[in-house]
Amino acid sequence: DTEVTQxxxxxxxxxxxxxxxxxxxxxxxxxxxxxxxxxxxPPELMFVYSYExxxxxxxxxxxFSPECPNSSLLNLHLHALQPEDSALYLCASSxxxxxxxxxxxxxxxxxx
Amino acid sequence: AQSVTQPxxxxxxxxxxxxxxxxxYSYGATPYLFWYVQSPGQGLQLLLKYFSGDTLVxxxxxxxxxxxRSQSSxxxxxxxxxxxxxxxxxxAVGPITFYSGGGADGLTFGKxxxxxxxx
Numbered sequence: 001d002t003e004v005t006q007x008x009x010x011x012x013x014x015x016x017x018x019x020x021x022x023x024x025x026x027x028x029x030x031x032x033x034x035x036x037x038x039x040x041x042p043p044e045l046m047f048v049y050s051y052e053x054x055x056x057x058x059x060x061x062x063x064f065s066p067e068c069p070n071s072s073l074l075n076l077h078l079h080a081l082q083p084e085d086s087a088l089y090l091c092a093s094s095x096x097x098x099x100x101x102x103x104x105x106x107x108x109x110x111x112x
Numbered sequence: 113a114q115s116v117t118q119p120x121x122x123x124x125x126x127x128x129x130x131x132x133x134x135x136x137y138s139y140g141a142t143p144y145l146f147w148y149v150q151s152p153g154q155g156l157q158l159l160l161k162y163f164s165g166d167t168l169v170x171x172x173x174x175x176x177x178x179x180x181r182s183q184s185s186x187x188x189x190x191x192x193x194x195x196x197x198x199x200x201x202x203x204a205v206g207p208i209t210f211y212s213g214g215g216a217d218g219l220t221f222g223k224x225x226x227x228x229x230x231x
Contacts, residue, residue, distance in 0.1 A: 004155075033218055042202055042221035043156070057218075090155055098144065098207040101219060105155040 003027075004104035006091050012110045013081065021076040021107045023091030031097050032074040034066060035090040037106070043090055049074055050097050081111045114139045116205050118222035125193050126230045133188040133225050135203030145186040146204040146219065147177055156202065162186065173197070198229045 004025045013019050023032065031050035035043035047066045048055040054066060063085075065077040074091060088108050092101040117136045125131050137143055144163050148156040160171025167179040177188045186203060204219040 006155075035218075040224075042223055043219075044221075045218035048218055088153075092156075100146070100158060100161050101206075102158065103148070103156040106153075108153065 004091055004093055004102055006089075006104035006107050008107060009105065010108050010110075012112065013078065014112055015081060015083070017081075018077070018079045020078065021089055021091075021109075023074045023076070023093075023104060025072055025093040025102075027093065027095075027102075028071075029093035029095050029102075030071070031094045031099070032068070033092040033094075033101060034064075034074070034076050035092065035103075037088040037090055039087075047076075048097075078109075081109075083111050085109065086111045114143075114205055114220050116203050116220055116222035118201075118203055118225050120225045121223070122226045122228065124228040124230055127195055128192050131188075131190045131193045131197070131227070133201050133203075133227070135186045135188065135222060136184050137186065137203070137205045138184065139205050143205045144207060145177075145179060146206070147171065147175070147186075147188045148202045148204060148221075150200045150202065150224075152199075159188070159201075193227075193229055195229045195231070198227055200224045200226050 007022045033048050034046040037043040046057050046060045049068045063080050067075045088106045090106045091104040094101045115138045119134050146161045147159040150156050159175050160169050162169050162179045170176050175190050179186050202224045203222040206219040
């Protein structure tokens, strides 16, 4: 089983809202990732969480905040987003850092 | 810095014809190489990967890819395409060392090749 689940599938939010995206895997993977994908563009890595350590792509604005409540869950908290943040947000996990990454179906986010 | 180049933005192939999608990479050490496929509005599905060993790797759905170190290439092939193969194909390289807070791993993706299948 190589399933990564993401909820919600779609999300529409205003620029003053606070929302969260959820990612879950039950494969015992020790690394989880958030990617952002704009239309007709490749995914871009935002965060990596592994061994209770968060690594951040320094180009990601602070209005995105990841949280890892346990080893199988990775949330992405959203606050005061901008319309240009509208994108498909993909979660992935891997057995360990450097191993094959398995992707979830994504959450399509629209910021109005 | 690591990078991936997919020189073909769009490719049109007739159903039943053979397919080759090109991928060139730049990486300072021995790379891990991947091909993923993405249908519209969907997540990415792994087709195949190369870590080490045999340079010709087999994947799902009848795809294969060949790692050529001398050419820094990892081209994807399929002998006979089906209409259901129409999708976006991404080549990716990893692991990459990351940034603040210490090392981490993620993938660097090429810009993708959009595959169109003609009946």
